[in-house]
Amino acid sequence: MKKFLSKIAYLIPFFLILGTINYTLDEQMIFHQEKLEKAVELLQKEDTVYGISHVHKPYLHFQYAKKLKQPKDVIVVGASDCAQMGENIFIGKDVFSHWAPGSGLFFQLAILNEYDKRNMLPKHVVLALRPYIISNEEPRPLSIIAKPYQEMLEKLQLEKPALEFAFIKVKQDKLQELFSVKYLVYNMRSENHDIDTVNSLNERFIMFPDGTVKNNFNPQEKIAKKTVQETIGIYTEAIRTPKSDLILLQHKLIEYLYAKEIKVSFFILPFHPKMMENKTFVEANKKWGNYIQELKKKYHINILGGTNPNDFGLTEEDFLDVSHVKRSSMWKLFSKTDKINN
Amino acid sequence: MLFNSLGFIIFLAVVFLLYWFVPFKKLKFQNLFLLVVSYFFYAWWDWRFLFLMFFSSLIDYLIGLSIEAANDSKKRKRLLTASVVVNVGLLCFFKYFNFFVDTFIAAFASVGIDLGSSTLNIILPVGISFYTFQTLSYTIDIYRKEIHATKDVISYLAFVSFFPQLVAGPIERAKSLLPQFQRKRTFDYAFARDGVLQILWGLFKKVAIADVIGQQTEVILAGYEDMSASTLIYGIILIGVQIYADFSSYSDIAIGVGKLFGFRIMRNFDYPFFATNFSDFFRRWHISLYAWFRDYVFFPLGGIRKGGWYLFRNVMIIFALTGLWHGANSAKFLVMGLLYGFFVWANILWQLKTKRRRKEKLGKFPSPRQLMLMVWVFILYSIPDIFFISPDFESSFGYFNRIFEAELWVLPKGLDKLLPVTTILIIDWMGKANEHPLHIGHWPALARWTVYYAMLFFILYLNYGGSPYIYFQF
Numbered sequence: 001m002k003k004f005l006s007k008i009a010y011l012i013p014f015f016l017i018l019g020t021i022n023y024t025l026d027e028q029m030i031f032h033q034e035k036l037e038k039a040v041e042l043l044q045k046e047d048t049v050y051g052i053s054h055v056h057k058p059y060l061h062f063q064y065a066k067k068l069k070q071p072k073d074v075i076v077v078g079a080s081d082c083a084q085m086g087e088n089i090f091i092g093k094d095v096f097s098h099w100a101p102g103s104g105l106f107f108q109l110a111i112l113n114e115y116d117k118r119n120m121l122p123k124h125v126v127l128a129l130r131p132y133i134i135s136n137e138e139p140r141p142l143s144i145i146a147k148p149y150q151e152m153l154e155k156l157q158l159e160k161p162a163l164e165f166a167f168i169k170v171k172q173d174k175l176q177e178l179f180s181v182k183y184l185v186y187n188m189r190s191e192n193h194d195i196d197t198v199n200s201l202n203e204r205f206i207m208f209p210d211g212t213v214k215n216n217f218n219p220q221e222k223i224a225k226k227t228v229q230e231t232i233g234i235y236t237e238a239i240r241t242p243k244s245d246l247i248l249l250q251h252k253l254i255e256y257l258y259a260k261e262i263k264v265s266f267f268i269l270p271f272h273p274k275m276m277e278n279k280t281f282v283e284a285n286k287k288w289g290n291y292i293q294e295l296k297k298k299y300h301i302n303i304l305g306g307t308n309p310n311d312f313g314l315t316e317e318d319f320l321d322v323s324h325v326k327r328s329s330m331w332k333l334f335s336k337t338d339k340i341n342n
Numbered sequence: 343m344l345f346n347s348l349g350f351i352i353f354l355a356v357v358f359l360l361y362w363f364v365p366f367k368k369l370k371f372q373n374l375f376l377l378v379v380s381y382f383f384y385a386w387w388d389w390r391f392l393f394l395m396f397f398s399s400l401i402d403y404l405i406g407l408s409i410e411a412a413n414d415s416k417k418r419k420r421l422l423t424a425s426v427v428v429n430v431g432l433l434c435f436f437k438y439f440n441f442f443v444d445t446f447i448a449a450f451a452s453v454g455i456d457l458g459s460s461t462l463n464i465i466l467p468v469g470i471s472f473y474t475f476q477t478l479s480y481t482i483d484i485y486r487k488e489i490h491a492t493k494d495v496i497s498y499l500a501f502v503s504f505f506p507q508l509v510a511g512p513i514e515r516a517k518s519l520l521p522q523f524q525r526k527r528t529f530d531y532a533f534a535r536d537g538v539l540q541i542l543w544g545l546f547k548k549v550a551i552a553d554v555i556g557q558q559t560e561v562i563l564a565g566y567e568d569m570s571a572s573t574l575i576y577g578i579i580l581i582g583v584q585i586y587a588d589f590s591s592y593s594d595i596a597i598g599v600g601k602l603f604g605f606r607i608m609r610n611f612d613y614p615f616f617a618t619n620f621s622d623f624f625r626r627w628h629i630s631l632y633a634w635f636r637d638y639v640f641f642p643l644g645g646i647r648k649g650g651w652y653l654f655r656n657v658m659i660i661f662a663l664t665g666l667w668h669g670a671n672s673a674k675f676l677v678m679g680l681l682y683g684f685f686v687w688a689n690i691l692w693q694l695k696t697k698r699r700r701k702e703k704l705g706k707f708p709s710p711r712q713l714m715l716m717v718w719v720f721i722l723y724s725i726p727d728i729f730f731i732s733p734d735f736e737s738s739f740g741y742f743n744r745i746f747e748a749e750l751w752v753l754p755k756g757l758d759k760l761l762p763v764t765t766i767l768i769i770d771w772m773g774k775a776n777e778h779p780l781h782i783g784h785w786p787a788l789a790r791w792t793v794y795y796a797m798l799f800f801i802l803y804l805n806y807g808g809s810p811y812i813y814f815q816f
Contacts, residue, residue: 080682181799
């Protein structure tokens with residue numbers, strides 16, 4: 001048995017080397033989040049920044065909120081659906097878009113709390129609204145969210161849901177990244193991403209001073225049926241299984257912001273036209289539409305965008321992939337928004 | 343808990359260490375431990391069906407004891423019939439109920455009588471087709487006086503639920519596996535080492551071969567209406583290799599895990615792509631299932647002894663049953679089975695006429711004739727696989743129709759997937775003399791460890807959170 005275990009121990013150097021390389025190179029700044037402070041500094045100086053990896057760091061957003069000296073006119077809080085919601089949309093306003101891939105309601109509460117603590121809440125808050133916001137506690141739980149989120153819950157006089165699970169997941173995720181061969185290959189293949197001011201807009205991983213990013217990758221020519229089906233599955237499931245405590249949380253947040261005399265809008269990015277060809281999904285979407293209408297009616301809230309791409313003349317060519325609209329097509333959403341929603 | 347998931351690796355490591363390091367003084371405790379972890383493993387899938395498995399096992403345990411105790415042959419037969427009825431009844435209910443109801447409703451609808459829809463939402467318990475056949479073989483073997491019924495209920499339940507082969511086989515026989523539960527097991531370094539290597543090979547086959555090929559076959563199957571004929575023909579080859587790599591990888595891991603705990607589980611695949619005739623192919627493919635039907639159905643029916651019509655009947659019954667074993671939610675499995683049956687019958691006839699050897703000896707390289715025969719066997723195997731892999735009968739036919747309608751002389755899509763195809767064929771060929779190809783103990787240590795590390799690297803790099811095995815649906 002000793003011989004057997006000693007042979008198995010031969011695997012240890014493999015993982016040690018793997019972990020060391022991943023920790024040292026760490027192109028996505030998973031283990032060296034402090035490097036993002038430079039990005040915050042540059043962004044607040046209104047510089048366009050190069051080197052912020054496509055995995056957008058919530059850490060950056062919290063640092064941004066903590067270090068902001070002057071309140072913004074508008075802040076947008078959401079997931080990647082808000083990656084193009086900046087000064088290109090709110091023309092002439094001082095805007096910052098806080099978006100982190102896959103983030104949900106917990107992220108919205110936590111970011112807003114960072115501003116609230118310093119009396120830096122803006123005049124206008126735009127919150128992303130997707131079905132999973134009210135069905136999934138936090139698709140990508142991150143340790144950085146936990147404290148400001150819990151503080152916000154206390155302000156809203158709500159009991160905390162089971163966020164402890166998120167801590168376990170965060171540690172597990174970090175450990176997996178440390179010993180991940182995929183991350184090793186990514187690290188070895190990536191160019192150096194030292195954060196700095198951009199020299200040319202052709203560089204990759206560019207963030208504008210308003211928090212939006214440049215999508216300098218090629219749009220998907222044809223969306224695979226399987227991808228459409230999977231996305232439909234995720235959204236249908238989310239629409240069909242809303243959680244009452246999350247709905248309550250969302251309503252409390254709106255009331256809290258109203259009490260502070262802040263204008264609140266919801267931003268809804270339309271679904272891909274291929275998804276709207278699916279009858280089951282169209283049926284589910286009606287239910288989602290009803291929820292949006294209820295919110296609108298109850299709070300007289302402003303809705304930007306909508307679920308149906310046809311309402312805005314968006315075609316497949318306006319989409320980067322199954323879930324995202326191209327930066328150049330975002331204007332279509334706002335040229336018709338008033339007509340449709342008001 | 344999939345074999346290719348982190349959860350299983352942790353589970354296996356913990357169970358392995360507890361199994362060998364907790365000093366079980368009595369064999370009974372060692373078996374009890376295996377029983378508990380096997381039930382835990384099964385409950386991880388769906389705890390509700392634990393009771394079903396326990397019930398099915400217990401019935402056969404009691405019937406086994408009763409058959410052994412009975413002297414009257416009629417009584418023995420009645421008891422065996424009860425075991426068959428219970429096991430097949432459970433299988434029919436969970437696997438075939440909806441099919442029968444739908445067929446019944448459709449038959450009435452065809453003469454204008456509408457019975458409405460009364461199909462139940464029945465969930466298929468994981469592994470039911472595997473453990474039911476395992477317990478059934480136990481009572482049949484006792485009836486045939488090939489084994490004695492055991493009074494040790496713990497070892498018997500552990501034999502039925504042994505976690506490595508519980509969900510997707512191999513379908514073990516009591517006469518081979520049960521005695522292993524009844525004798526003390528000590529740790530054997532060489533045996534355990536071989537088990538680890540077989541697990542490594544199985545994981546590599548699943549992650550780096552089957553799943554990589556699967557990326558292309560999914561695209562082809564989902565969009566076959568828009569594909570060229572050349573891509574669809576290429577797709578048939580890919581599907582054939584994918585199914586083999588996927589299923590045999592599960593068996594390799596199961597056998598490897600068995601070895602870690604001191605058990606020798608039967609082989610389920612013996613390099614089937616190197617068979618030079620179709621009968622030989624089915625002696626190498628899903629061995630535990632086809633051997634089960636051969637021993638318990640084909641031979642009792644008369645096997646090949648009578649020839650003529652009886653031979654045709656016997657072969658077709660076996661393959662129809664193996665087809666149905668896969669499921670009856672659509673006629674596609676039956677059609678697949680019957681096609682295989684027809685090919686095997688034609689092959690047996692040809693062999694009987696020409697008196698050719700059943701199994702050819704393969705050298706270092708195959709002769710051109712052997713190579714052609716292998717390709718021929720592969721074609722015969724892979725065409726009916728479209729019925730196996732397609733979601734329903736209609737899309738299987740749609741796939742074949744499209745081959746005749748679409749453009750042929752264009753380059754197939756996804757030719758890069760030929761790399762995993764050739765990789766598995768070459769590695770299998772090099773290792774065909776052994777149970778698995780990682781018998782490379784005679785290589786220099788540096789070369790060996792380079793191979794192990796490289797395989798581990800590809801497993802970790804290509805693994806996307808554990809994709810399910812094709813045979814889990816059965």
